[in-house]
Amino acid sequence: MGRKNSEAWDTIHAMCDHDRLNEDLLYERSKIVLSKYRKLCWQTSNNAKETSENLCLWCGSDLDGALIYLENFAPDREKDMFESKIKSMFDIKSMIDIVDTAMLKVKDFPDGGELFFEIISKWYLSRWKYTEDEMLGILNIERSRFYDRKKEAVMIFGIALWGTAIPQYREQLSNESD
Secondary structure: OOOOOOHHHHHHHHHHHHHOOOHHHHHHHHHHHHHHHHHHHHHHHHHHHHHHHHHHHHHOOOHHHHHHHHHHOOOHHHHHHHHHHHHHHHHHHHHHHHHHHHHHHHHHOOOOHHHHHHHHHHHHHOOOOOOHHHHHHHHOOOHHHHHHHHHHHHHHHHHHHHHHHHHHHHHHHHHHHO
């Protein structure tokens, strides 16, 4: 099989055809989601720590006392500001959960899922960004093969995200609202 003609590509093409997904659009949107993930996690972690610290500064020395104060005695402006920050963090947490669900599907992909999972997790999702040379060494593959597999991995992630993870999340929200 040639570089662009693998079992994974055959499966990707078939899944995109079946779900009527534009492959170019799927790839671009998937890359955008993946490229934002690391910063999103970092921002959320910092925001949670900052919110907790601010709450303790505003309302008391420990988190439990601060939450009691906020619930029972704080002015509406403080409550609204805190609720807004917490809602934003929960929204981001939901996005992270959706990506995690998609990653589990990537790992289960029958034609190289473990490799695709490793590529995405190390290249896009890990706390520290790996260099290209580090990735080649970790995965023990050639540069051209790495870029072929990375594109396949992004496509499979996109199919898992829009085909499985997001629909599951929508269904869960629908069931919770009933």
